[in-house]
Amino acid sequence: MTSLVTTITETLRYRGAIGQWSWVLHRVTGLGVVLFLTLHVIDTSWAVFWPALYEKAIAIYQTPIFTIGEFALTACVIYHALNGVRIALFDFRPEWWKHQAKAAQLVLLGTILILIPTFLAMFGHVLAYYNESPQMLSLLEVLREQIPFVIGIGGAVALAVILAVLTQPFLSDSKKPTQKPRGSRLERFWWSFMRASGIAIVPLVFGHLAMIHLIQGVFEITAASHVVVATDLVNVSGTATEFVAHRWNFLFAGVAIWRLYDIALLALVTVHGFNGLRYVLTDYTTQSPLLRRAATYLVTIGAAVLLAVGGAALLGTIEPSAIDIAEEAQARLFGEIAAPEIVPEATEAPASGG
Numbered sequence: 214m215t216s217l218v219t220t221i222t223e224t225l226r227y228r229g230a231i232g233q234w235s236w237v238l239h240r241v242t243g244l245g246v247v248l249f250l251t252l253h254v255i256d257t258s259w260a261v262f263w264p265a266l267y268e269k270a271i272a273i274y275q276t277p278i279f280t281i282g283e284f285a286l287t288a289c290v291i292y293h294a295l296n297g298v299r300i301a302l303f304d305f306r307p308e309w310w311k312h313q314a315k316a317a318q319l320v321l322l323g324t325i326l327i328l329i330p331t332f333l334a335m336f337g338h339v340l341a342y343y344n345e346s347p348q349m350l351s352l353l354e355v356l357r358e359q360i361p362f363v364i365g366i367g368g369a370v371a372l373a374v375i376l377a378v379l380t381q382p383f384l385s386d387s388k389k390p391t392q393k394p395r396g397s398r399l400e401r402f403w404w405s406f407m408r409a410s411g412i413a414i415v416p417l418v419f420g421h422l423a424m425i426h427l428i429q430g431v432f433e434i435t436a437a438s439h440v441v442v443a444t445d446l447v448n449v450s451g452t453a454t455e456f457v458a459h460r461w462n463f464l465f466a467g468v469a470i471w472r473l474y475d476i477a478l479l480a481l482v483t484v485h486g487f488n489g490l491r492y493v494l495t496d497y498t499t500q501s502p503l504l505r506r507a508a509t510y511l512v513t514i515g516a517a518v519l520l521a522v523g524g525a526a527l528l529g530t531i532e533p534s535a536i537d538i539a540e541e542a543q544a545r546l547f548g549e550i551a552a553p554e555i556v557p558e559a560t561e562a563p564a565s566g567g
């Protein structure tokens with residue numbers, strides 16, 4: 214905790230060059246994407262396990278607060294990807310380090326240049342949606358739906374700390390780490406993995422975002438009678454569940470390509486993101502071996518849960534009955550919201566007219 218406070222105050226006080234700010238931005242954007250990924254994998258799995266809740270999750274994605282978050286998420290992914298490629302390239306070509314300040318500026322410029330057309334295209338989808346005066350969940354409802362996630366994350370933190378306390382007596386003194394074991398063979402593996410996985414993630418995550426932000430847009434996930442992006446299947450019911458079913462069932466040359474694509478995406482981003490989270494957490498817990506161990510347990514629990522839940526969904530089947538449940542849930546969702554607005558108008562009309 215002390216080291217976290219020191220990092221923040223020193224970052225603000227120290228007038229470092231662009232390299233220092235790109236380090237901060239890389240860290241903040243990486244953490245932002247890990248947080249989103251945690252919610253996203255859990256809620257995508259509901260398309261298989263809990264279709265009614267998945268309809269609500271996508272309705273939440275379509276609210277103004279999540280739309281703002283979607284723009285921020287896109288900016289985070291693009292900056293983190295470009296800066297990550299810069300780090301990986303410079304690590305493999307140490308002789309380029311003298312150009313690192315210029316490269317950091319190029320990353321910023323590249324991010325802005327990619328973001329301008331991306332944001333314009335995304336904004337086009339937002340405007341088209343809002344022009345149709347859609348029904349929306351209230352901010353209160355959106356916030357209320359986040360409570361289970363907060364409880365889940367809190368529970369994982371508590372479990373990690375309990376495990377760290379329970380395993381303390383079994384560790385010999387030589388196994389009680391006081392410093393980040395950066396030099397070990399395992400850490401060298403993770404160092405290479407972070408670079409290799411980062412490069413592999415670039416086309417996967419950019420492709421995923423291009424399909425679901427640019428070509429189709431988050432709002433069209435629930436558009437009825439729409440051809441689902443990168444498939445030839447039509448989302449007849451206009452439910453998010455049917456959208457995912459078509460994405461994962463679409464066969465190209467007999468292969469469920471989007472299922473395979475998402476398996477690769479899930480595995481790489483989860484392991485990369487949670488190992489990155491371990492770097493950050495262990496950096497801020499150097500004073501306490503117990504908390505450092507808890508940090509390692511936490512990222513292991515987090516990654517294992519996401520891989521298990523996301524993997525189970527990707528290997529599961531969305532039955533036609535799930536789409537019926539989703540349709541009912543969608544009707545109930547917006548029926549509930551429309552009710553309080555319509556009833557007072559109907560009762561007030563005769564009074565003002567007469």
Ligand code: HEM
Pocket residue numbers: 236239240242243244246247250290293294295296297298300301403404407408410411412414415418482483485486487488489490492493
């Ligand atoms: C899009 C392609 C990506 C590239 C090229 C990339 C690259 C990198 C690189 C090179 C590092 C530094 C590793 C080190 O210090 O040894 C890193 C750290 C990190 N990455 Fe990524 N990454 C990408 C995507 C992601 C995604 C999708 C997430 C989240 C799910 C993520 C989360 C993190 C985190 C939390 C860190 C640790 C930051 C720190 O130590 O300050 N990255 N990334």
Ligand code: HEM
Pocket residue numbers: 246250253254255257258274283286290418421422425431434457460471475476478479480482522523524526527
């Ligand atoms: C607001 C932005 C996003 C939306 C609306 C979105 C939407 C979706 C949808 C509809 C699916 C279902 C299958 C499919 O169509 O491929 C999916 C799956 C997935 N997405 Fe995203 N996505 C977003 C951003 C991201 C980002 C930034 C990442 C990576 C960091 C990501 C990682 C994944 C993964 C790993 C899966 C498989 C999930 C599972 O197995 O449960 N998504 N996404």
